[in-house]
Amino acid sequence: MGNDNKVLIVDGMALLFRAFYATSYGGYIRKTKSGTPTNAIYGFIQYFFDAIDTFKPTHVICCWDMGSKTFRSEMYDQYKANRMEAPEELIPQFDLVKEVVSSLGVINIGLAGFEADDCIGTLASRLGIDSEVYILTGDHDMLQLVTDLIKVVIMKPGKLNYAVYDIASLLVEKQLSPQQVIDIKGFMGDTSDNYPGVKGIGQKTALKLLIDYQSVEGVLENLHLLPKGVKGKIEADLEMLHLSRDLARIRIDVPIECSLIECIWELSHDTATSKFEELEFGSLVKLLGVSVPKVPKVIIQDLFAL
Known part of the structure; x- marks a missing residue:
């Protein structure tokens, strides 16, 4: 392979839902002082940076569902008809998490009428011609996208617990191509x-x-x-x-565009820091690698002595 591009495509909904349930099972929902629920976004950020640290991508994209009506529900009216409504506290976090992703310097992609899976499949198959692609998800349907250059990373229960599938491990573990x-x-x-x-x-x-x-x-x-x-x-x-x-079948011909140059992973420290502060995520600012200079205690005491 001529280049060392490593593209991480994040299944945004998979991370957000996982984060919501992981942080709300005890009944406590994290909120800002003004009452906006943020627990799912808080967990999403942690999962996101865990994956960045683990897979060290050069490029990052985040894909989203854009509403429940898709071409699949047109084909079969019972498709996903068993799904419950999203929890009330999660609903305001759908738009807000995209703002957070943008603030990190990551491109959000989704298209009405298609699922995030289809956007992921389309981008992976295009970028996976000459770059290594890692798809971060919890959805085993994505395993159909595995190729020599596309790996599917299934998030398993617990922190930093990933199953990375390539063609060989898919065959060994699932007995499937x-x-x-x-x-x-x-x-x-x-x-x-x-x-x-x-x-x-x-x-x-x-x-x-x-x-x-x-x-x-x-x-x-x-x-x-x-x-x-x-x-x-x-x-x-x-x-x-x-x-x-x-x-x-995940579609790989969705009319969306994202070139390698648009999705270079370059953390926007300033916008991310101010977004984290706005959402009262002070404890997560350290994930941005921004060192906040600490004034030595002795100097503080000297100031008061003056």
């Missing part, structure tokens, strides 16, 4: 996104089908070889098999 991450969802569906796949086929059967026949097409070409029960289930739900796979 990136394409099969999409195909398996066609068969088993996805309860968190609320689409069913093939009724009666769970993860175990779906995985066996893909190990034996490689792909949805491979399975369909060999239906006559399958046990009668499995064959019957697939034949009864062919339409939903194809729809579920299409819902699972």
